[in-house]
Amino acid sequence: MASPTTPAPNGIVLIDKPQGFTSHDAVARMRRLAGTRKVGHAGTLDPMATGLLILGLGSSTRLLTFIVGLSKEYLATIRLGSSSTTDDAQGDLLGFAPQSQLDRVTDELIAEGIIPLTGEIEQVPSTFSAIKVDGKRAYALAREGESVELKARAVTIHAFEILGISRGVDEAGNGFIDVDVRVECSSGTYIRALARDLGFKLGVGGHLTALRRTRIGSFHVSDAHDLDKLEHAPELLTPADVARGIFPVVDLNQTQALELSQGKKVFLEGFPDSAEPVAAIGPEDRLVGLITVKKNQSRVVVNFPTETEKS
Known part of the structure; x- marks a missing residue:
């Protein structure tokens, strides 16, 4: 410590x-x-x-x-041909599509199936998720055997790109189609649910077998x-460097930094109005706080102390 x-x-x-x-x-x-x-x-x-x-x-x-x-980017593998209780490889599989059915799922049909899952969509989160239902996590309720119904929520899929498609048979003789994808999406998106919904649209079931998050914001x-x-x-x-990558920035002098840290309003001549947070950075490259600005006056959203806690 x-x-x-x-x-x-x-x-x-x-x-x-x-x-x-x-x-x-x-x-x-x-x-x-x-x-x-x-x-x-x-x-x-x-x-x-x-x-x-x-x-x-x-x-x-x-x-x-x-x-x-912030928006996020993922690389993932969707396995078509079977669904799972958790919509990913950690759950129990719920049966397998016949090979004859999989043979009808062409590369073109997979690409067409992705189209309605792109842009602004309504997505029902996976049952085994951390969303709270009556004060309890959905996954906890599901593990207890309770029926969990989650409401659809609006999410945005900025990009849903197919990187590769491969076909095979597992050790038990069940056929599958693995679709490697890149997804850019808004916060709150469940990539597992995209796998589930693509499999449903194609009539063969689907779940996630690999997921890697490659980007959050910048x-x-x-x-x-x-x-x-x-x-x-x-x-x-540093807090200041991170804030620069997320928010617009206003530089403060020593007096302004002190007044803002005390919770006072600071006059920022010529700074445009902003209802979204602005990073207020003082001397010595210190993040003083996040503010909004109206009529050249600051309003504190959150302040950052000059000293962190001692452990």
Whole structure:
């Protein structure tokens, strides 16, 4: 743990989560490596999934709320020919389509099936999801054998691109079609549900067998640290640098930075009105807070303390 005289770590770190780790596992490991309890993550990845997980340390955890809502990119493999209880390979399979039925699913039909799953769509989340129903997680209710009905929600699929299609037979003699895809989507999209819905549209069932998150907003997995190779806490991205990648920026002088940190309104001559957050950055490249602006006056959305908690 950090000593009483040493500020606790404060910043953002990009992690490449390996398969088999939960998001909670990743947070727990970073707590040990960084010596602080104050660690959070932006956007859960299932244990089966790999790829980009963004962790916040110290007061930078306040940025995670805004990172969660950014668009995302995934690489995935959809297996056509069978559905599962969880819509992915972690669940129990629910039977197999006959080979004669699979033979009728051409590459062209797969491409046509993706079209109505692109753009602004209404998506019913997977039953085994973390969405709360009457105060309990849907996956917990499903595991208890309760019937779970989730409402459709609006999501946007910016891109649903086929990267490759392969056909085969498993060890039990059941045929399948594997479709490798790239998906760019809004926050809240379930890639498992896309696999389920594509299989349904084609009449052969479908579930996800591989998933890798490659991007969140402007943050890319190519810049991430391999979690299973970390032996000590990595260098953190500063709150100011992260905020620049998410929000418009206004630079403050020393007086403005002090007044804003005290919760006061600051006059920002010539700065356009903004109902969306603006990053207010002070001297020494310190993220003072997130603000909105109306008639050249700031309004604090969230402030960032000058000192992080001591652990």
